Amino acid sequence: MNNQHFLILVIALGISLTQANAQQVSTVPDSAAIFQAQQLQQTDRKAGSANMHPDAQWFPGAGLGLFIHWGMTAVNATGDLSWNMLANKPWKDATITPNNYYKQLDKWLPEKTPDYEHKRHEYLRNQVTELLSNYGKIDLMWFDGGRGEVPNKLVRTLQPGIVINRRNGAEGGDYGDTKGILPQKRFSGWFETCETCWPSRKWAYTEDAGWDTAAEVITSLVKLRAWGGNLLANVGPKASGEVPQQALSAWKEMARWMKHSREAVIGANAGPWPADVNTPVTTNDGVAYIHLLPGEEIEVVWNNAPEPQKAFMLRTKKNLSFSYKNGILKMKIPKTDRTNNVDVVKLVIR
Secondary structure (H helix, E strand, O other): OOOOOOOOEEEOOOEEEEOOOOOOOOOOOOHHHHHHHHHOOOOOOEOOOOOOOHHHOOHHHHOEEEEEOOOHHHOOOEOOHHHHHHOOOOOOOOOOOHHHHHHHHHHOOOOOOOOHHHHHHHHHHHHHHHHHHHOOOOOEEEEOOEOOOOOHHHHHHHOOOOEEOOOEHHHOOOOEEEEOOOOOOOOOOOEEEEEEEEOOOOOOOEOOOOOOOHHHHHHHHHHHHOOOOEEEEEEOOOOOOOOOHHHHHHHHHHHHHHHHHHHHOOOOEEOOOOOOEOOOEEEEOOEEEEEEOOOOOOEEEEOOOOOEEEEEEOOOOOEOOOEEEOOEEEEEOOHHHOOOOOEEEEEEEO
8 A cells, every 4th residue: 555565465364464565347246245245234435534643554555455355265266255155155165164164263262161252352362462572563453254352452552553344243433434345325434345357246256257457446446435435455466476467467557657646546525526517636745636538528528617728638738628617627648648557637726
C-alpha cells in the first residue's frame, strides 16, 4: 500500500496479520463465497471507528493492497476449503477430509478439559502478544473470524498506532468493509473491500474460476477511491508458491498504468460521484481527476463543479477542451484518446 512499508502475512489460528505495504468486477460471482460473506455479515457496509493515532493515518490514502490466500487446496487447484465446508458445496479436494483437517488443531490447541475455553483464549493471546512484541512495528491487524479472544485493547496496548479490521467478534474495528463484492452505496469513514481477483471467483488457487484483467481491477480501485475506500486485491498462489502467470501479467499492466496515473488514486481523496457527476472522480489540493471507465463513451457532466483552469489526459499530457457554465462542467473525450483501461483526465482548478 505504502511504498515506505512492506508486506508481512502471518496466519495464526484464524488470524491474519499484515503490514501496510506488504464497477467492472467479475460478472460471474461465486455464489458460495457470497453466501459465506452474507452469513458472516460481510456484504453490508458496516462502518468503523478510525484509530486517530498519528501512525494509523496512512490507511485512508493507501488505496491498494495485496491479500494472499495460500493453503492445502492449492495442491489440487480445487478452490477454497472453508468455502466448501460452510457453504455445503460438493467436496472435491481429495487431499484431506474435513474431519482430518480439523484434527490438525489437536497438535497445537490444549485438550478439551473443563477449562478448555480459558486455555484457548490464553493460548491465542500469548501468540498474538508474541507477534506484536517481537517483530517491530505492525501497521494492520486483520482478524479472520475472531470472537474477541484477543481484545482490541490488548492489541493497541502493544501497538498503539495499529489499524484493526472489524472481524474480531463484537470488538468492532477501525474501518468498514465488504468482502467479495463492491459496496452498492456510498459509505462514510475508513473503508476497504477485499476482493477475489486472481482467480476471479475464488480465494485460493484454482484453474476454473477465471482471472481478473488489469482493467477490471483498476476499475474496482477507482470506484472505491472515488468514495475514499481501499481495494485489497486477493491472489491465490499455486501449490509451489508461484504466483499464477495471469496475475503477473495483470500486475505488469497495472504497474504501467500506475506510472502515469498513480496520483489519481494513491493518496487522493473522495469526489462527488455519483451525486453530482456521472463518472468516478477523485480530488486533491487544487486538482481533480475524472476517471473514464473502459467501454464507456460518455459526455462527462459535473454539476456544482469547481471551475477548471485547464484539463489534460494524465497519461499523455494532451490538453482537452471543455465547457463550464453556471457551475456545470461538460467534456467529451475523443475515441482516439481512449484505451482499453481506465483513462484519467486531470483538472487544474482555478
